Amino acid sequence: MRYEDAAWREKQRIRLDVNNVFGTHGLTPAELEAEAPRAAAAIAAVQERRADLGWPLLPDQDVTPFEQFAAAHRDRIDTFVVLGIGGSALGNIAVQTAINGPFYNLLPREQRGWPRLLVLDNSDPELNAGALRMLDLRRTMFNVISKSGTTAETMASFLYFRQALVEAVGEDRLGDHIVLTTDPNSGFLRQIGQREGWTMFDLPPKVGGRFSVLTSVGLLSAAMTGVNIRELLAGAAYGRELAANPDPLRNPAALGALINYLCFRKGKPIVVMMPYANRLRDVADWFAQLWAESLGKAVDRQGKPARVGQTPVKALGATDQHSQVQLYMEGPYDKLINFIAVEQYAETAPIPTAYADLEGVSYLGGHTMAELIQAEQQATAIALSEAGQPNITHIFPEINAFTLGQFFMLMEMQTAIAGELYDINAFDQPGVEAGKINTYALLGRRGFEERRAAIAARAQALDSRWVV
Numbered sequence: 092m093r094y095e096d097a098a099w100r101e102k103q104r105i106r107l108d109v110n111n112v113f114g115t116h117g118l119t120p121a122e123l124e125a126e127a128p129r130a131a132a133a134i135a136a137v138q139e140r141r142a143d144l145g146w147p148l149l150p151d152q153d154v155t156p157f158e159q160f161a162a163a164h165r166d167r168i169d170t171f172v173v174l175g176i177g178g179s180a181l182g183n184i185a186v187q188t189a190i191n192g193p194f195y196n197l198l199p200r201e202q203r204g205w206p207r208l209l210v211l212d213n214s215d216p217e218l219n220a221g222a223l224r225m226l227d228l229r230r231t232m233f234n235v236i237s238k239s240g241t242t243a244e245t246m247a248s249f250l251y252f253r254q255a256l257v258e259a260v261g262e263d264r265l266g267d268h269i270v271l272t273t274d275p276n277s278g279f280l281r282q283i284g285q286r287e288g289w290t291m292f293d294l295p296p297k298v299g300g301r302f303s304v305l306t307s308v309g310l311l312s313a314a315m316t317g318v319n320i321r322e323l324l325a326g327a328a329y330g331r332e333l334a335a336n337p338d339p340l341r342n343p344a345a346l347g348a349l350i351n352y353l354c355f356r357k358g359k360p361i362v363v364m365m366p367y368a369n370r371l372r373d374v375a376d377w378f379a380q381l382w383a384e385s386l387g388k389a390v391d392r393q394g395k396p397a398r399v400g401q402t403p404v405k406a407l408g409a410t411d412q413h414s415q416v417q418l419y420m421e422g423p424y425d426k427l428i429n430f431i432a433v434e435q436y437a438e439t440a441p442i443p444t445a446y447a448d449l450e451g452v453s454y455l456g457g458h459t460m461a462e463l464i465q466a467e468q469q470a471t472a473i474a475l476s477e478a479g480q481p482n483i484t485h486i487f488p489e490i491n492a493f494t495l496g497q498f499f500m501l502m503e504m505q506t507a508i509a510g511e512l513y514d515i516n517a518f519d520q521p522g523v524e525a526g527k528i529n530t531y532a533l534l535g536r537r538g539f540e541e542r543r544a545a546i547a548a549r550a551q552a553l554d555s556r557w558v559v
């Protein structure tokens with residue numbers, strides 16, 4: 092395996108270039124150096140908690156069960172459908188787009204070799220009904236993923252497709268079409284799986300949803316679509332090594348955490364993640380949940396008011412140069428822009444020469460699209476830097492399972508280290524509970540009658556003049 096070769100691994104190291112963070116509205120090297128001891132303590136604290144957190148140990152797991160499941164089912168299945176939301180879907184989508192590319196599902200089966208993948212991560216009725224109309228259920232398998240085993244959106248989709256399966260294949264064949272991924276001990280999904288005798292994959296109890304891409308959550312759908320999940324984990328192991336460097340100024344996860352933290356403290360509540368690669372656009376989506384749910388917290392670990400967290404913004408280069416970059420250039424100095432640059436794309440797409448007399452078009456001829464997009468990324472970084480807008484660049488040597496796994500782990504470590512710097516709990520999400528409870532109340536779930544009455548009273552008090 093290529094990832095067993097140390098020289099290859101080193102060539103595939105993701106580098107973090109932070110030169111453009113320095114400047115009038117950014118940071119100074121002295122500020123970074125002054126905070127380095129705190130960042131070093133944060134690295135040590137995260138390293139100390141590795142076993143307790145669970146996700147840092149994921150690169151060491153045995154992936155044979157996922158590979159065996161995929162090999163056993165690939166031929167009888169045309170479409171593998173993930174029903175999940177948030178951390179139980181975003182990583183699956185990110186892996187799929189990054190490794191198999193945006194057109195995978197449109198390729199003929201012989202070219203794909205593996206089933207198509209659909210991730211239905213919303214209770215949008217049109218999304219679910221539309222998928223149902225399109226699928227041949229006799230050749231479809233549903234992977235219902237929920238850590239808690241209670242999430243309303245996921246359970247609704249499960250019930251919806253379960254009924255459709257009963258009609259299409261019969262109740263006694265459901266086990267051939269449904270596989271569950273959930274907590275090994277708790278939740279309704281576990282109870283259902285046990286009652287029905289369906290195949291279930293355990294989700295390590297310590298690993299929270301947004302840190303679960305490298306568990307059964309992300310690995311099963313990846314294996315079902317031919318992704319080299321061993322290489323993915325080898326990359327994560329390599330990222331873990333980089334993130335364990337005790338010197339925060341040589342450790343990309345710690346340096347990233349420190350820069351984000353200091354930028355927030357200096358009035359930059361927004362972080363933009365802007366990959367220059369369509370294959371990485373869903374990684375920006377995955378990152379948004381990781382960063383937002385982990386670091387957006389009302390109180391610190393002592394219970395004192397904190398109100399911290401940067402708002403993540405997803406952008407795509409070069410596309411969003413023609414949409415958002417005007418704001419990044421001339422708007423408030425309230426952002427840290429993260430670029431993802433790619434050194435070697437899998438394709439170069441040469442640009443043919445034509446219209447030699449029209450300089451505005453002909454200068455492109457003889458270059459490649461790879462050169463163009465790389466020039467655009469550099470040009471935008473320089474322009475932003477000269478406009479005083481701090482930015483940093485994560486440099487992917489290539490997009491492959493190794494660099495993707497590495498990036499997942501680096502960003503997870505960066506999040507955990509940032510949590511230490513803010514002194515908040517980066518591993519809970521109390522803020523999402525209130526909305527869930529209101530939903531239960533609105534749908535008339537037993538036990539939520541009081542909340543339902545409070546919502547009704549609130550509705551009574553609303554003034555119709557303010558609905559225009």
Ligand SMILES: O=P(O)(O)OC[C@H]1O[C@](O)(CO)[C@@H](O)[C@@H]1O
Nearest residue numbers: 177178179237238239242300523
């Ligand atoms: O996997 P589950 O338990 O269905 O949760 C889905 C998502 O919902 C949340 O609990 C809240 O949004 C996320 O943290 C999680 O990733």
